[in-house]
Each structure stands twice: as structure tokens, then as C-alpha cells.
Amino acid sequence: MIRLNCDKKFRELIDRSFVEEVSEGERQLIHGHIRDCDGCKRYVELTARTIRGLREFTFTPDPDSKAQVREILADHAGTMRQHNVQFKIWAAFAVALSMSFVGSALVYQVTKRLAVPMHFDTAQLQAGVLIFWLLPSFCAALCLLAAPRENRGIA
Amino acid sequence: MTLNTTAETETARIARGLRERDMELLADLVERCQHRLVRYLLYLTGRRDYAEDLAQETWVRVLQRGSQYNGRQRFDPWLFAIARNLAIDYLRKKGKAVQTALPNDRDAMLLLPSSGPSPFEAAARSEDAIRLAGQLQILSPLYREALLLRFQEDLSLPEIAQVLGAPVTTVTSRIYRGLAALRSAFEEGGDSPEL
Numbered sequence: 001m002i003r004l005n006c007d008k009k010f011r012e013l014i015d016r017s018f019v020e021e022v023s024e025g026e027r028q029l030i031h032g033h034i035r036d037c038d039g040c041k042r043y044v045e046l047t048a049r050t051i052r053g054l055r056e057f058t059f060t061p062d063p064d065s066k067a068q069v070r071e072i073l074a075d076h077a078g079t080m081r082q083h084n085v086q087f088k089i090w091a092a093f094a095v096a097l098s099m100s101f102v103g104s105a106l107v108y109q110v111t112k113r114l115a116v117p118m119h120f121d122t123a124q125l126q127a128g129v130l131i132f133w134l135l136p137s138f139c140a141a142l143c144l145l146a147a148p149r150e151n152r153g154i155a
Numbered sequence: 156m157t158l159n160t161t162a163e164t165e166t167a168r169i170a171r172g173l174r175e176r177d178m179e180l181l182a183d184l185v186e187r188c189q190h191r192l193v194r195y196l197l198y199l200t201g202r203r204d205y206a207e208d209l210a211q212e213t214w215v216r217v218l219q220r221g222s223q224y225n226g227r228q229r230f231d232p233w234l235f236a237i238a239r240n241l242a243i244d245y246l247r248k249k250g251k252a253v254q255t256a257l258p259n260d261r262d263a264m265l266l267l268p269s270s271g272p273s274p275f276e277a278a279a280r281s282e283d284a285i286r287l288a289g290q291l292q293i294l295s296p297l298y299r300e301a302l303l304l305r306f307q308e309d310l311s312l313p314e315i316a317q318v319l320g321a322p323v324t325t326v327t328s329r330i331y332r333g334l335a336a337l338r339s340a341f342e343e344g345g346d347s348p349e350l
Contacts, residue, residue, distance in 0.1 A: 015331050015334065018334070019305065019312075019327060019330050019331065019334075020312060020327070046338045046341050046342065047334060047338060049283060049341055050287065050334060050337045050338050050340070050341065051306050051334075052283065053281065053283035053284045053286070053287045053337075053340075054284075054287065054302060054303075054306045054307065054337070055306060055307060056279065056280045056281040056283060056284040057275065057278040057279055057280065057284050057287075057288075057307075058278055058280045059190070059193065059194050059197060059274070059278045060278075061189070061190045061193065062193075062207065065189060065193065065207060065210070066185055066186060066189050068211065069185050069189060069210070069211055069214050070181075070182050070185055072211055072214070072215060073178065073181055073182075073185070073214055073215065073218055074178065076215050076218055076219070077176060077178055077218060080176070080218070080219070
């Protein structure tokens with residue numbers, strides 16, 4: 001005999017007992033209730049059966065799928081490593097280039113002070129810094145780009 | 156206490172491995188989670204071919220964005236959340252999406268019925284499961300995925316909320332409605348609620 005006046009309250013509680021945590025008191029309440037209420041008892045049985053049925057679906061995995069995924073991941077990892085290496089090379093080139101110019105400016109300032117007693121003029125100093133500092137350092141930066149990929153130690 | 160510590164260590168180890176793009180760790184995760192990932196995507200899309208493609212795409216995304224996993228939560232909900240977002244985008248690209256009344260609602264994409272043979276009937280391993288398979292196929296994927304995450308993956312409600320990007324109240328509501336729809340499969344002469 002279904003007791004209509006208790007259906008909604010108890011069925012919400014029953015649902016909650018399957019989906020969430022309920023207190024021991026609430027659990028006892030449900031057990032006590034379903035002893036007398038056929039409707040709620042059936043409701044509990046159907047809910048339990050539904051959940052049990054849901055757990056009885058077994059999808060047969062594709063035996064090759066894991067191997068395929070691992071292969072794809074290895075490919076992607078390789079591509080990402082290459083991109084990473086390229087990025088590092090360009091970053092190193094940018095740093096080397098800026099250090100080349102900044103370093104040349106500093107060297108020029110220091111040389112200018114040191115060269116005063118030696119009576120070098122400005123054009124000679126500039127030529128010296130250009131030939132002995134700026135060009136070599138610029139070439140060194142360019143070498144980063146020109147070196148074969150496998151020989152680029154910075155990656 | 157020990158279990159918690161172990162779980163923390165495990166998630167931290169996964170987070171570190173993903174940051175460092177540790178291929179051994181990734182292979183291990185694929186071994187452990189691939190089957191469940193495909194199953195989840197199958198529940199979500201209702202199509203085996205979509206599920207397989209999306210699972211591969213999900214792992215690539217894990218490789219690319221592994222550093223975003225912080226290791227404070229379990230790995231599985233994070234993985235499923237990635238898969239879910241990809242599934243929604245994938246369905247949209249596949250032309251499964253139609254302009255609905257809520258064109259900006261990402262969840263609306265999942266409300267579209269899937270076509271093709273039911274993968275649920277093929278997967279049913281008991282008489283009860285066979286009876287549920289038909290209901291599952293017509294059930295909204297929103298309810299289907301909530302049921303799967305709760306009763307097959309055994310995720311907690313907050314974890315499911317994290318995967319779905321929805322409040323816990325919405326999650327519980329979807330589970331209750333999904334259960335109600337499936338229960339009707341066992342009710343004599345009972346009509347399934349329209350979901």
C-alpha cells in the first residue's frame with residue numbers, strides 16, 4: 001500500500017541516500033519506513049537495480065588504442081621539442097645581439113678613457129671597437145643561427 | 156591520513172611529470188585512464204568513433220597543457236573536464252550543432268541527439284543493462300554523463316561539478332532526473348519522462 005503523503009519526502013531522501021552521503025539516523029529512518037511502505041520499498045529496489053544496471057555496461061576497449069595514443073604523443077612531444085629548440089635559439093640570438101651592442105658601447109666608453117694618454121682620435125677608437133669587438137661578437141651571435149641543429153648546445 | 160598523504164603525493168607526482176613532459180608518466184596515465192576516458196566520451200557523444208578520436212585529442216591536450224594541472228585535485232576530473240570541452244568543440248565543428256534558442260550555451264551542444272547504432276546495447280552485459288541501454292540512448296547526454304561520473308567513475312559531487320563546470324546543485328539535479336528516467340525502464344508500463 002503506497003502512502004501518498006510520505007512519498008515525496010521519503011523519495012527525495014532515498015534518492016539522496018544513493019547519490020550523496022546521508023547520516024546514520026536518516027539511513028535508519030529509511031529502513032524503518034520501507035518496512036511499512038510498499039511504494040517506497042519498491043522505489044528503493046528500482047533505484048538500486050538501476051544503479052546496478054548502470055555498472056553492468058562494459059565497453060570493450062580497442063586493443064590498439066593505447067598504443068596509438070602513445071605513438072601520437074611521442075610524435076607530438078618530438079614536434080614540441082623541436083619548436084622549443086627553435087625558440088631557445090632565437091632567444092639566445094636576441095640576447096647575444098643585444099649584449100653585442102651594449103657590450104660594444106661599454107667597451108667604447110672604457111677604451112675612450114684609456115686611450116686619452118695614447119693620443120688616439122675618435123675615428124681610430126670607433127674603428128678599433130668595430131673591428132675587435134662589435135664585429136666578432138655579432139658574428140658569434142650569428143653562429144648560433146648558422147650552426148647545425150644537432151650541434152647547438154643550448155637546447 | 157596515510158591515504159590522504161599518498162593521494163597528495165600521487166597528484167603532486169603527476170603534476171610534476173606533466174610539467175616536465177615526462178613521457179613515461181604519460182604512458183602510464185594512458186594505460187590507466189584510456190579505457191575510462193573513451194567510456195566517458197562514449198556516454199557524452201553516444202558515438203564510438205567520436206569517442207576514440209576525442210580521446211586521442213584529449214591526451215595531446217594533456218601533453219600540451221600539462222603544466223596547468225596543479226596537483227591539488229585528483230587527475231581524473233581534470234582529464235574529464237578537458238575531454239568534455241573538446242567534445243563540445245568537436246561536435247560543434249562536426250556540424251552536429253544547430254542554432255538553438257541558446258546559441259551561447261555550450262551545454263546546448265550536448266542536447267543534440269546522436270545518430271548511428273547504439274554503443275550502449277553492445278556494451279550491456281546483463282539483462283538489466285540491456286533494458287537500460289535503450290533508455291540511455293534517448294537520455295540527454297547531460298544526464299547520461301552525470302550518471303556515468305557518479306556511478307561508474309565514482310567521482311564525488313564536487314568533482315563532477317568541476318568536470319561539468321556547473322554548480323553541485325545542478326549536478327545533483329541532473330543525477331536525480333537521469334535516475335528517474337532510467338528507473339522507468341523497470342517500471343511496468345511506465346513511460347519515461349521526456350528529458
